[in-house]
Every structure is written in C-alpha cells, then in structure tokens.
Amino acid sequence: xxxxxxxxxxxxxxxxxxxxxxxxxxxxxxxxxxxxxxxxxxxxxxxxxxxxxxxxxxxxxxxxxxxxxxxxxxxxxxxxxxxxxxxxxxxxxxxxxxxxxxxxxxxxxxxxxxxxxxxxxxxxxxxxxxxxxxxxxxxxxxxxxxxxxxxxxxxxxxxxxxxxxxxxxxxxxxxxxxxxxxxxxxxxxxxxxxxxxxxxxxxxxxx
Amino acid sequence: xxxxxxxxxxxxxxxxxxxxxxxxxxxxxxxxxxxxxxxxxxxxxxxxxxxxxxxxxxxxxxxxxxxxxxxxxxxxxxxxxxxxxxxxxxxxxxxxxxxxxxxxxxxxxxxxxxxxxxxxxxxxxxxxxxxxxxxxxxxxxxxxxxxxxxxxxxxxxxxxxxxxxxxxxxxxxxxxxxxxxxxxxxxxxxxxxxxxxxxxxxxxxxxxxxxxxxxxxxxxxxxxxxxxxxxxxxxxxxxxxxxxxxxxxxxxxxxxxxxxxxxxxxxxxxxxxxxxxxxxxxxxxxxxxxxx
Numbered sequence: 482x483x484x485x486x487x488x489x490x491x492x493x494x495x496x497x498x499x500x501x502x503x504x505x506x507x508x509x510x511x512x513x514x515x516x517x518x519x520x521x522x523x524x525x526x527x528x529x530x531x532x533x534x535x536x537x538x539x540x541x542x543x544x545x546x547x548x549x550x551x552x553x554x555x556x557x558x559x560x561x562x563x564x565x566x567x568x569x570x571x572x573x574x575x576x577x578x579x580x581x582x583x584x585x586x587x588x589x590x591x592x593x594x595x596x597x598x599x600x601x602x603x604x605x606x607x608x609x610x611x612x613x614x615x616x617x618x619x620x621x622x623x624x625x626x627x628x629x630x631x632x633x634x635x636x637x638x639x640x641x642x643x644x645x646x647x648x649x650x651x652x653x654x655x656x657x658x659x660x661x662x663x664x665x666x667x668x669x670x671x672x673x674x675x676x677x678x679x680x681x682x683x684x685x686x687x688x
Numbered sequence: 689x690x691x692x693x694x695x696x697x698x699x700x701x702x703x704x705x706x707x708x709x710x711x712x713x714x715x716x717x718x719x720x721x722x723x724x725x726x727x728x729x730x731x732x733x734x735x736x737x738x739x740x741x742x743x744x745x746x747x748x749x750x751x752x753x754x755x756x757x758x759x760x761x762x763x764x765x766x767x768x769x770x771x772x773x774x775x776x777x778x779x780x781x782x783x784x785x786x787x788x789x790x791x792x793x794x795x796x797x798x799x800x801x802x803x804x805x806x807x808x809x810x811x812x813x814x815x816x817x818x819x820x821x822x823x824x825x826x827x828x829x830x831x832x833x834x835x836x837x838x839x840x841x842x843x844x845x846x847x848x849x850x851x852x853x854x855x856x857x858x859x860x861x862x863x864x865x866x867x868x869x870x871x872x873x874x875x876x877x878x879x880x881x882x883x884x885x886x887x888x889x890x891x892x893x894x895x896x897x898x899x900x901x902x903x904x905x906x907x908x909x910x911x912x913x914x915x916x917x918x919x920x921x922x923x924x925x926x927x928x929x930x931x932x933x934x935x936x937x938x939x940x941x942x943x944x945x946x947x948x949x950x951x952x953x954x955x956x957x958x959x960x961x962x963x964x965x966x967x968x969x970x971x972x973x974x975x976x977x978x979x980x
Contacts, residue, residue: 496964592926669944
C-alpha cells in the first residue's frame, strides 16, 4: 500500500516537473528577442527656434547636426554620408548614430532630405531599431548647426524589397521641405549577411 | 477530500504557465498586425498649389483658393503684389477654383478673374496672374518635379512689360531668345553649376549669378524692378544631386527575427506531464493514507 502511494506521489511530482519544464521551454524558445517597451526612454521634444523653409534657395539653411524622435526614443548626432565607390548610399560607421546624405537637400530646405541609420549591429539594436514602429503624425526633430530646429510630421511608413527600391520617391525632387528616414527591415539573409528590405519613413515639415 | 483539493490546486498551478504563455503570444500577434497596417498605408493622395502675381501694371490682389463647389475658401492670400509668389501648399487631389479680387474687396464680391485647377496626386501647379492689366489672365502651369539624373531644370516666365521682348542666357548658353511679355517657356535641362544669368531687353539688360544645383527645378521670373530688369529665382523643387543606387545596407542581423521553432514538442511535453500528474493524483486519492 505504502509503495503504491509513493509511486503515485512520484508520478504526480514527475508529471508536474515535466509540465513546468515544457512550459519553460516553450516560453524561452518562442522569445529569442522581443523588444522591451521598458527600455524605451521617454524623450522630451527638443526646444529651440523653429525655422520654416525659406521660399528661395537652400543656402540659408544650416547643415543638420542631430536628430530626435521622441516616439521611438531616438536621440542621436548626425554624421555625413556620401556614396560608396559602387554608387550606393554610404552608411554610418557605427550602428549607434544616424547620418545625413550630403547629396540630398538640408533638412528644412525645400526638397527631400535623406537620413539613414542602422537597425542593428551583429549583437544588438541599432539607432533605428524601432523606426518601423513610427506612426503617421509622430514628430521628428532635426537640429541644425545654427541651433535652429526643423520639425517634421510622419506621413507614411513603408517597407520595400531592396531589389525594388523606390529611388524616385525617396531621392526625387519635392516642392516642399520633406524628410526620408531609411533603415533595414524584413528578412535577414544569413548567406549574404544583409537584410532583404528597407523601411522608409516619409515626413513633411510642419509649418 | 483534502487530497482532491490538493490535486485540483496542483493542476491549476500547472495550468497557470500555459495561460501565461497565451499572453505574450497574443501580444506578439498584435504588434505584427499593427506594423502590417502601417506598411499598407496608401500613398498620400495630395498635390501642391502655389499662387503668384506676375502682371506688372495690375494693383495688388487678394487670391482665394476654393475646393470645387465649396463657397468658403480653403486658402486666402491677402495683398499679393506684382512679383509675389506663395510657397507651395499641399492640398488633397481634386478640383479647385482660384479667384482673384482687388486687394481688400469683400470675399462675397464677384472676382475679377477665376480659373479652375485639377490637382493630380504628386503634381505641383503654379496659378499665376499674367499679362497686362487690360488683358490679365490666370494661367495654370503644371510644374515639373522630375529632373534628369545629375541635371537641373529651368523655365522662364517673362513678366517685364517695360522690356517686352527679352533674350535669356545662362553661362553663355542661350536658354531663350526673343521671349515676349506674358509668356512662359517649358522646362529645359541644363548642366548644373553657378553661372551668370543674362537677360537682354531693348537697350537694357540684367545679369545675376545664379546657382542651379543638380536635382533642382527652377522658375526664373523676369520682372520690372525699381531700377530696370530684375530676375527672381523660384526654387520649384529639390531632390538629391545624385541618386544612390538601390537600397541602403543598414543592418547586421543581430536583431533579425529567427525562424520560429515549432511549439508542438513543448506542448507535447506539457500534455504528457499533466497526464502523469493527473494519473498520480487520482491514484493518491484512491489509496488510503498511511496509518502509523
């Protein structure tokens, strides 16, 4: 009788341990990397003199020096980006900063200014990790060398396959001051070591 | 009986992690659908309009922009004088009416002139008062937003009445010869750079150094200035001087989503464990407690 009870208790205990282990395994394998909302710092909107695009020319607008996007916790200085020898967009040397493409108009001048940043490094998130989470209406602030701010409002968030990148929509001429934020997205191709898509955020200056 | 309660409690405890599992799974599913909704947002159905006054002997006007069929104006520009051009305003696609009234005239008064504009998505328009006051007209110009790679685009509006026929050259290249007062050229492609724009009239000329950067679109307006000919350089649109090829290599994969592993084996382990626990619990209940 006692032996029977012991076996039964053992069965019960073993069953519970197995169920617990199964549950733990399920949780751990299903969440390799889930963005933690708690890690998001709440950034105040920057303050400073706001200057709208001058109607004539772009010479009066100072070069951009930093970028703040409170909605996704981005606050970064801006490096300058040119083109690679192959003619592609140069990317920032580290994954912690974003960069302004010097071939594009200055943010706040008439035209479409282009800023790119990494989504991740080999080990963790990059400066534009949460770019795809931006929503229409979110504010984007660019501070310029003279201390003035250009304020933009997100109008669209899109993802494109890199082999079908909409060059005209991103780099083409626009009649008002606009901003394009670019990072990677979609599937990561381990064989080539690169993402197959780009996330592009379109924003228009708030006047 | 105590045992039944004990077993029930234990089964509940075992079921708890399963319940908790459901929550993060649901959260994941909702973030996925939220980003899908953002990505599917259609391109904005909007274009741009700007309003201008290029009629030298016409006094200042008030310019009204009405959405077609709407009697209250969407935009009103007061006291627009000769040579003034507004910045572009973004407007939803559709039909619009532009009306000009003498500056200060009641908005209910009959307009001096009006014109209709059909705004197509992604297109920009200049609605300009052109010609002499006696023959004033409102002309709708379709503004170009597309440049050849590495080139600039230029058009000329001849709005000088005093020099009613002019020739225009830029850096020694003739852009237009014998352009009559009130006319608008089509856009032409020019090699980018900073050069002298020379406007030659009948015995009077003007020269201005103007930068025309690659990827930019300009309207050069020839005007009667306080002292002779004057040229205004309107920047219609600007894009990148050189379009980078393809997309951007902005990631190294450290945060890339991995292929999701199947939850089935784990669910099987949980199920088997629970089954064992239930069997064990029942047997415990059936067997009498040890008596010492």
